[in-house]
Amino acid sequence: MPDSIIWVEDEFKILEEGKAMLEKEGFAVRGFQSFEEAKDSLAEGSADIVILDWMLPGISGLDACKWIVNTFGTPVIMVTARSDEFDKVLALEIGADDYMPKPFGMRELTARIRTVLRRSRKAPVEAGPSPVLSLRELTIDTEKHEVRLRGELVPLTATEYKLLLAMASCPGRVFTRSQLVESSMGEAYFGYERTLDSHIRNLRKKIEADPNNHEYILTVYAVGYKFGGSGL
CATH class of the missing domain: 3.40.50.2300 (Response regulator)
Structure with a gap:
């Protein structure tokens, strides 16, 4: 069709x-x-x-x-x-x-x-043997493509979901903006780092309890972002 x-x-x-x-x-x-x-x-x-x-x-x-x-x-x-x-x-x-x-x-x-x-x-990033990632109060179900915060469903766009899953699958790993653009938006979007930053801001609004003290998505100055802590 x-x-x-x-x-x-x-x-x-x-x-x-x-x-x-x-x-x-x-x-x-x-x-x-x-x-x-x-x-x-x-x-x-x-x-x-x-x-x-x-x-x-x-x-x-x-x-x-x-x-x-x-x-x-x-x-x-x-x-x-x-x-x-x-x-x-x-x-x-x-x-x-x-x-x-x-x-x-x-x-x-x-x-x-x-x-x-x-x-x-695009198929989600492989998350290991378990289809569900549990990260403190955040859970990501990779089979249902669902994200929940304290049990409540978080409505994410496809791009936001891919960004979160890419980082949460490797807690503590630093991702450059280019790596995150490629994993979430594809090679056609190289050079759209400011677009990426907009998606990150939107994602933070949905999952971070304190907008001034980020718990999950941390900025690594002059490099990119990482998922904070192991939390698994």
Whole structure:
């Protein structure tokens, strides 16, 4: 079956032309001009990825992205006419898997869609004989792809999950930013260290009790990050 895309875009011309070109690339695309129109299709859980415009009628694209990620965990690529770097960082921090400023080429969009899909389906890092890692109050179930903190399910994006699993599988080991980019986002994202830092910040917000005293994800100055302590 072809990969399924839901594209939410209020500009009809962009939506129709983009939908037609992605369908030529072999994708199954459903297009909607408002988030309200797309919600029933999103609730079906049949989309492999969502392309989401920043400026939508009735709701902020950021709020829509947060709802999709927290409710379904579906990968999201945000597109927008806004080109400020702060906007890109903000989109990544609330859970978007990628970000594209308008105008964009369809070849690049197609490549980014395939990259995000590969990343979301990539097999997790081997965690040893036990499918569950227990790290103080944090548990990672590598079979269910679930993370729990003090027994409560933590909603993570695919990228956040891969980052956490890579570091938690080797407590105390220092990972460079390049190593973490490769393990969580793939070789196509070399040079996107600032993007990585945004995902790390977002991950910390979800698992660290004290934002000023990190227990799990520690920064190693001028090198990268490590998972603090053994905890096993």
